[in-house]
Amino acid sequence: MDLKETLMALEEKFWQASSAANVGLIQSYLTNDALTVGTFGVLDKRTTIEVNKDQPPFLFWHIENEPQVLQLTEDSAVIIYTATAQRQGRDQFTVVISSTYVNRGGLWKLAFHHQTPV
Template sequence: MIDLEEQGWQALSTDVEASKTFYNSVLRDDAIMLFPGGMIIEGKEKILQSLAAQPWKSFRIEEPRVISLSESAEVLVYRVTAQREDSKPYVALINSTYEISGGMWKLVLHQQTPV
């Protein structure tokens, strides 16, 4: 689970196409992402369309914890410090909920809370 989330941050640190390729494979069709400022993005297609931001220059995942909800669902909770070129560091508490679907982990819900 932690490796999958790390792969997502790595894709977001590369370029838009790498991000779209990764998230196309991991998002559930009805996934939801909740971002600071009240931004809600619902559905795989809308999330993929939103992946046009400047790539992260660096990121660090700290204190990851996995909470098992069932044999096929888990929540990953962690703190991230990430930075884009010429920007202040972004520090947030993150939770990502995954479910096994078709034998693969799929991202269902992702939420970021800045600290």
């Protein structure tokens, strides 16, 4: 599996974990110093986990374009793509996402996640 496939597989796991409010998976997926940024502000790891506990599931989510990868170092990379999604009881939304991963001990972990509404 190449780097793009590896990182997109992790992104898909995060979408699934967020949809199912699987905070255990989310917790293991994030670095201890992870930050999430969007219209909701800046969230640290603890707050990201807390926010996901109370979210309704996604009715759907899908990737709109071919993801791009920018490898920063041997052990860090950013994946960028546009996604459209809708949570139960909420409006559909489209966002440009950039997720920065670091490889720690042979495992890719999410260190920084940013969403910009389209």
